[in-house]
Amino acid sequence: MWLDTLKSFLYIAAELTVLFIVISFVISLLQGYIPYEKIEKKLSGKNKGIAAFAAIVFAFITPFCSCSTIPVVVNMLKKKMPFGIVMIFLFASPVLDPTILTLMGVVLGWKVTIIYTVLTTVFSIIIGFTLEAFGFEKYVRNVVMTGYEEKNQQFNVKLALKETFDLMKSVYPYLLIGALIGSVIHGLVPTEWISTVFGKDNWWLIPIAAIIGVPLYIRLSSMIPISKILIAKGMALGPVMAMIISSAGASLPEIILLKSIFKKELVVMFILSVITMSTVSGFIFYLI
Template sequence: MIDFFKNFIVLFLELTVLFIVISFLVSLLQQIVTEEKIKSILQRGNKATSYISGTLLGALTPFCSCSTIPILAGLLGSGAPFGPSISFLIASPLLNPVIVILLWKLLGLKITAFYVVAMFLFALLAGITFNALNLDTHLRNVRIRSSQNEDNQNDPKWILALKDAWNFFYPVLPYLVIGVLIGAIIHDFIPAEFITSIAGDEHPFAIPIAAIVGVPMYIRVETMIPISEALVSKGMSMGAVIALIIGGAGASLPEVLLLNKLFKPRLLMAFIISVFLGATVTGYILYFIF
């Protein structure tokens, strides 16, 4: 029991420091890369560079996928290109710096590098495919503008960044505690044989099942990552864990409900299927090469 509490406290403190520091740095970036600049960048250059720009800019946007949707609506409503905007939507929750840093800390550099490359390519291909299929004709005529907080805009940028870091961290805190707690319980009390018997390397079908579970499941990635680390330590295949993370981060239930106000059924279904396929394919690639 002493080891359990020690593991819980150490992991919680490490993740808290990482989250606040990275949130602070991302807030500084977001004060530079505004919605207007995103639109301007997406509209510049040729189609290839606009898709790359949309994917890269997605990594600099808010952490929760739900908070990206008002920005997406604002971009589309103001004339930003459809395909790169979809790349932006997909990259935002899957490539934000907090997820990347937490993955690095908990699952190692090799897995994180693979994850970043895979999600970058996934966001690019999804945007290109959606545009090629003319799915922009299935957008609803709804415009949700993101609200800009005008309070304290005269404060120094680092003060604003500190406030943003706290505002990002405070709502996430309960999820982080739950995730670390469950991860510590799995690590210290769940037998490894039980995990490997249902989702070990000998069970490749655990990957699509994990993706299916992850897509509708509303569990924040800040909660899932420490749980995933514990599952990996107990023998769950890395492919299944990554599929679960991608499914949960890429298409959580609240995000799908919000997108339903912006996307017609065919476009919404295409989005959900693309996240499922991205999670499954990435999981299988990881399963076979690592």
């Protein structure tokens, strides 16, 4: 049993390593041709539809975890960008990581990935504009945060390799942790138990998974191999996706950082919004 677990870990780790390096390198090369200045102008534009689309594009091309999104949000607020657009970026950036989305497509299937991308995009836009409409901008503190630098240089092969290596140092350990947890589940947890307790008929697991995902702080890179094993063992897709979205969209470290730039009313609404987004998305996957 332990030998099977080890073999499973080595196989999953090797597969994800190759995919991660290739995908990260290609995306790093492509980012050198992205017109960041034009996108920033669109973010500040009067057309809310175009600005929202630009916020989603900006979130997609700036692959950050939930914590590292905060300095960018502060920078956007300092530039007096529309509050709703900033909130769209805040919700979308952690969940729309191009490298992880590509991994998700290979591991979980492109249909699941496309639905995930559409749902998180739509909910990010709805939540952002809703918070703006209800006047939550007044709960933003006047805070200046340093340490954020904008990217305005063209990438070449050497810089792309450096960026890939830097990304591996910050994200790759979580991939290995996810592969290890997934291998343990694969080798030691009975399939019958997972399919019975977490199977398709237990719809009530979706909101529970959405709530649990926030304090767990399981990064997307860790959740991909874990979710693959859980689904293979018979766990329903709904609660798996609910946990993926909530764990990526919010975390305890991020909430602590948000308290330094948002007042408690907006922090609470942020948490509730992430839980709502992940729960409703989970139910949509459940129905599909």
